[in-house]
Amino acid sequence: MIVPSAFETVGHIAHLNLRDEHLPYKKLIAKVVLDKNKPKIRTVVNKIDAIHSDYRTMQLEVLAGNKSLVTTVVENGLKFTVDLATVYWNSRLAMERLRLVSGFTHDDVVCDVFCGVGPITISAAKIVKRVYANDLNPSAIEYLERNSVLNRLERKIKIFNMDGRRFISLIFASEKALSITQVVMNLPNDAAEYLDAFRGIYSNKMRGDVRNLPTIHVYGFSKADDPEFDFHERIRITLREVEVDVEMRRVRLVAPGKWMLCAKFTLPQSRNPNA
Structure with a gap:
């Protein structure tokens, strides 16, 4: 052995x-x-x-x-307190998180739908104007609040504790919608299913004012022979779009034949949520 x-x-x-x-x-x-x-x-x-x-x-x-099981992690110069008994943390994704936030700019406003204890939220807050961060897990939110203060970034982060679909609907129904430039959906097992919350999300808004549609970064798993095609199709079908121009990349092989992927695309401006 x-x-x-x-x-x-x-x-x-x-x-x-x-x-x-x-x-x-x-x-x-x-x-x-x-x-x-x-x-x-x-x-x-x-x-x-x-x-x-x-x-x-x-x-x-x-x-x-x-x-x-309470410990402190240092990642890319930031400190995160976590309790592995009550929250999720994956150190193997440190480089992927760094790659993601490195593409953000000072002008961005980020919406982190499944933020956990804040590894993406807090890293992004060092760079961008504002982060709207949400998680369903109240323990994760508690540690996100601690970590925001620990890294002195609490003023740039607005925190929510609710279901992901409700969060998307709430944020994009508000005046904040037109300022959001990046949406991160890092819940690989389920995130693609939550894309249905974006169907027709701008249909009742100031149509002439929707100039810059946000970029979506959604993570997912695939066991298909062609994982990129499989994940692309799931995204397109969930959004009910005929075509979505997606930039796809393989993040890591999590098990034999099972890939974690990241899909990046501009949110289509669907007019009809029931289309």
């Missing part, structure tokens, strides 16, 4: 994802990981179930070390 040596690091926590054949030796493996990586690593956990909750939390078993 090959003993696993790779793990995700979240602050002081080593996050393992052990295979079934490793489980009888999980405590021993955790002790080896802890001993080899002290003092940086003080807690070793293993994911014991897939992410099922609407709050994107995962069940973790502490195998060695400190029992606390």
Whole structure:
């Protein structure tokens, strides 16, 4: 048996994802990981179930070390406090988050539909005019508020705690709609389904005033032989558009045959939400 040596690091926590054949030796493996990586690593956990909750939390078993799952992560010069028992965090997406926000400018206004504890929201707030950030998970919102203050960016972030569709409808029904230039939808398992909230969203607005339609950045998974085509079609069908010009990129292979993708496109100005 090959003993696993790779793990995700979240602050002081080593996050393992052990295979079934490793489980009888999980405590021993955790002790080896802890001993080899002290003092940086003080807690070793293993994911014991897939992410099922609407709050994107995962069940973790502490195998060695400190029992606390509250930790501080430093990413791209910013600090984030997280509690892995109640919120979602993925350190493997650090470079993708950096790539995304690097495309924003000082003139942008960002709408982060599924913000979590704020890795994209807070990174964007350092650059852009304003960020409207939302998450369904109240614990994530609590940590987002803390992290906004921790990084001294709270004045540039307006926070909401509601369902993603309701948030999109609320923001785009307000006067804020015409100022929004970037929309981030980083909930790969479900985000594409929420695009239906954008159907006809400008149809009852000042049609002549909708000059700059926002750019949408939506993440998704695909197991298809042609993942780009598959994800593109799902976006087009959800928006009920005949054609959507999409810039597609593969983010990472999350499992054999399963890609995480990011689709970028300008929101089509549909006139009829029932079209």
